[in-house]
Amino acid sequence: MNFGAVVDVMLKPGIADPQGQTVERALPALGYAGVEGVRVGKRIELTVDAGTPEEARELVAEMCNRFLANPVIESYNVTLL
């Protein structure tokens, strides 16, 4: 069975995110005051073949641990569609 999944990869909390900081500093110029905590990450979409939703989730998590995210600096979240 095919399962669609979305992986969100973010820098871990506490790790400086210069992209997020730059975006945050740019927002007031467009008139958006009071925005804080901007973090920029990446989104990976994929389809996996698995027996059950649990298996699909485990498979994607394994991919994240081994490849899609770098556990030293990044955290990830898997959402099945």
Added chain:
Amino acid sequence: MSGSVGIVVFPGSNCERDCRRALESLGAHTTYVWHQETSLPDVDIVVLPGGFAHGDYLRTGAIARFSPVMGAVRDHANAGGIVMGICNGFQVLCEAGLLPGALRKNSGLKFICRWVDLRVDNNQSPFAARADAGQRLRIPINHFEGSWYCDPGELQRIRANDQVVLRYTANPNGALDDVAGVTNERGNVFGLMPHPERACEPSSGSQDGAVILGSMLDTAPAREHAHL
């Protein structure tokens, strides 16, 4: 001759010729090793040069670490063999888990290409044994993702074990603890963001890179090489 060096070439590597020229000028014999190889030729030392291996897609070094040759590089390292990763090679070794930490985007979000001053903080390392303790070296950097990071607990262990060989005297990229070059726990695998191979000739403005590369070559047993 002072040793035989295998220079690993990934699709997207672009410093392999600079490495060959610098290492051979220091007396080494060099061989290119294509990333699809599953074994290494008879070499004392393995160098992973700079560039953009596999386009640096996903993350720098993330795909290169799965290249077939990396199994042989890991075996070489696990057997105590000398391995050096320069710039993108450093990123690959971190992704492969052969070196601690990871390389983040530069804190200023700029690609930086310029000379930097480095301080040798461990001249007991085989990668800096030709240097005096605390010696300053002038070597260029050329990277966007060179801001080294590891978790605080690991940094404590790294410092206690004297694994930081090179530090920036003026941190250009936000690297944790000013780290420019670090070894694994055993001390036989070394990664650095600066490019020593670009500072080995009088015309390059500094020959300080030869201190690093020469130190590394000193680890190899003397041997005669047949002219190929």
